[in-house]
Amino acid sequence: MPRVLRASFALLFSIPAWAEGPQPPRSGVEFQSADVRAMQADDFANPATLWVERGAGLWKSPRGERNVSCAACHGAAEKSMKGVAARYPVYVESLGRVADVEQRINACVVDNQKAPALPWESQDLLALSAYVAKQSRGMPVAVRIDTAASDFERGRRIYFERQGQLNLACTHCHDASWGRTLYAEKVSQGQPVDWPAYRLEWQTVGSLERRLRACYFGVRAEMPPFGARDLVALELYLAKRAEGLASMAPGVRR
Amino acid sequence: MMLGKVQVPPTVKRGEAFEVRVLVQHPMETGFRRNLDGQSIPANIVDKLACRLGGREIFSAELGTGISANPYIVFFTTADASGELVVEWSDDRGEKGRVTTMVTVV
Amino acid sequence: MARDFEMNRRRVLAAAGAALAGAALPSAAQRFQPAQDITPLLLQVTRGATPREEGVEIDLPQIAENGNSVPMRIRVASPMSPGDYVKAIYIFAERNPRPLVATFHLNAQSGRAEVTTRVRLAGTQKVRALAELSGDRFVIGAMDVLVTAAACLDESLL
Numbered sequence: 001m002p003r004v005l006r007a008s009f010a011l012l013f014s015i016p017a018w019a020e021g022p023q024p025p026r027s028g029v030e031f032q033s034a035d036v037r038a039m040q041a042d043d044f045a046n047p048a049t050l051w052v053e054r055g056a057g058l059w060k061s062p063r064g065e066r067n068v069s070c071a072a073c074h075g076a077a078e079k080s081m082k083g084v085a086a087r088y089p090v091y092v093e094s095l096g097r098v099a100d101v102e103q104r105i106n107a108c109v110v111d112n113q114k115a116p117a118l119p120w121e122s123q124d125l126l127a128l129s130a131y132v133a134k135q136s137r138g139m140p141v142a143v144r145i146d147t148a149a150s151d152f153e154r155g156r157r158i159y160f161e162r163q164g165q166l167n168l169a170c171t172h173c174h175d176a177s178w179g180r181t182l183y184a185e186k187v188s189q190g191q192p193v194d195w196p197a198y199r200l201e202w203q204t205v206g207s208l209e210r211r212l213r214a215c216y217f218g219v220r221a222e223m224p225p226f227g228a229r230d231l232v233a234l235e236l237y238l239a240k241r242a243e244g245l246a247s248m249a250p251g252v253r254r
Numbered sequence: 255m256m257l258g259k260v261q262v263p264p265t266v267k268r269g270e271a272f273e274v275r276v277l278v279q280h281p282m283e284t285g286f287r288r289n290l291d292g293q294s295i296p297a298n299i300v301d302k303l304a305c306r307l308g309g310r311e312i313f314s315a316e317l318g319t320g321i322s323a324n325p326y327i328v329f330f331t332t333a334d335a336s337g338e339l340v341v342e343w344s345d346d347r348g349e350k351g352r353v354t355t356m357v358t359v360v
Numbered sequence: 361m362a363r364d365f366e367m368n369r370r371r372v373l374a375a376a377g378a379a380l381a382g383a384a385l386p387s388a389a390q391r392f393q394p395a396q397d398i399t400p401l402l403l404q405v406t407r408g409a410t411p412r413e414e415g416v417e418i419d420l421p422q423i424a425e426n427g428n429s430v431p432m433r434i435r436v437a438s439p440m441s442p443g444d445y446v447k448a449i450y451i452f453a454e455r456n457p458r459p460l461v462a463t464f465h466l467n468a469q470s471g472r473a474e475v476t477t478r479v480r481l482a483g484t485q486k487v488r489a490l491a492e493l494s495g496d497r498f499v500i501g502a503m504d505v506l507v508t509a510a511a512c513l514d515e516s517l518l
Contacts, residue, residue: 047324050279200426203323271471320461322478330472
């Protein structure tokens with residue numbers, strides 16, 4: 001092959017794929033006050049670790065008609081769940097759609113344990129979600145979009161679409177204004193890491209879906225219901241946008 | 255039984271003050287919050303907490319609605335001998351919690 | 361006539377100023393939950409004695425990001441010896457619906473008169489820590505803290 005052609009080929013394959021969002025991506029924890037950052041960094045003082053402990057207990061508790069525990073199939077979560085949350089949301093074959101961690105947990109609860117689904121934002125679901133998320137702590141977010149192309153595109157469209165009475169899109173704050181002060185708070189990049197998180201405002205652990213719904217409310221848009229396709233699609237887009245950023249879930253936020 | 259955690263240093267020197275950290279899982283409902291239907295959520299708080307070391311009470315607290323949800327308390331004590339440190343608490347509905355840990359004096 | 365006009369102008373300016381101050385405060389709580397005089401509560405604890413303003417250190421963030429959980433550390437200077445020690449620490453938040461936040465009981469074997477916790481603060485206010493010492497003595501300290509989202513009154517269930 002002529003040298004010029006070989007060089008062009010080399011150049012072509014060395015150009016990095018177009019990255020979504022600000023580079024490098026920065027975790028929302030960096031935009032919290034020193035006290036909140038300290039709380040997240042201290043596993044004992046971080047209230048979310050209480051949910052992790054509860055989740056560890058639930059993992060071993062038999063549930064439903066089948067009377068099996070998560071551990072019965074999955075063994076020790078430290079092994080079987082390692083890195084799992086980092087690749088969510090993901091297309092789940094058995095559900096025939098893209099799902100986030102909470103939906104995936106409930107799919108198992110309903111289909112495999114034959115128990116009623118755990119209600120959205122219930123203490124048990126949050127505990128299991130926090131416990132599973134903890135097993136990916138420190139690992140970089142790495143989602144696949146090849147099996148979920150239409151949801152990824154849907155999420156990206158939502159991210160850039162103006163909504164609500166305030167007529168703002170996510171990008172207006174989280175791309176154009178991150179780091180700036182809105183009222184008394186620093187605007188974050190809108191990265192989805194560290195969730196589920198203990199939010200001081202809620203005085204409890206909450207899911208990423210709950211946080212995104214609060215953002216919809218923030219621009220006075222109608223909040224999608226929990227489990228809505230729009231929320232999962234948005235989560236998928238955000239995860240891709242956060243590619244490579246390590247999650248320290250469960251985190252703490254104001 | 256309520257969920258809670260207690261932490262002390264791995265070893266402590268005889269007679270020297272050391273830190274005891276306690277975290278309790280509890281909503282500490284103030285009674286001022288309303289649910290999305292506008293109804294008051296009834297108050298429910300952990301109001302008493304006490305810590306004993308080797309059977310002797312070393313710390314106690316009365317908590318009000320002004321203590322944050324999932325109460326976090328750090329206090330100090332000294333120890334003359336190794337022993338079991340017991341933290342017990344109760345809320346205004348009679349629910350109780352208890353965690354223990356070992357204090358090792360070197 | 362001229363004086364009436366001057367008085368009215370001052371009244372209007374004062375009202376405008378108050379309205380402006382009200383507008384600058386971020387929440388309903390800041391307007392409707394005024395600071396209370398906690399002296400009667402203090403005197404109840406001290407049984408009438410006036411506490412000395414010394415030896416009590418309160419560590420609070422200058423700005424509390426969320427009033428629902430404000431980390432706070434109280435230190436009382438004391439030898440913590442059998443003859444001279446801190447018996448109890450009382451925390452007062454003058455703007456909270458219930459100003460007495462908590463009471464901590466220490467003893468001569470506590471080693472250090474220091475307690476850390478997380479409190480709820482219903483708005484920007486002065487927080488006080490009253491310490492009861494052995495020998496029926498009382499000392500007190502105070503610290504101001506700016507609170508943006510007030511606990512108890514600025515709730516979000518979303």
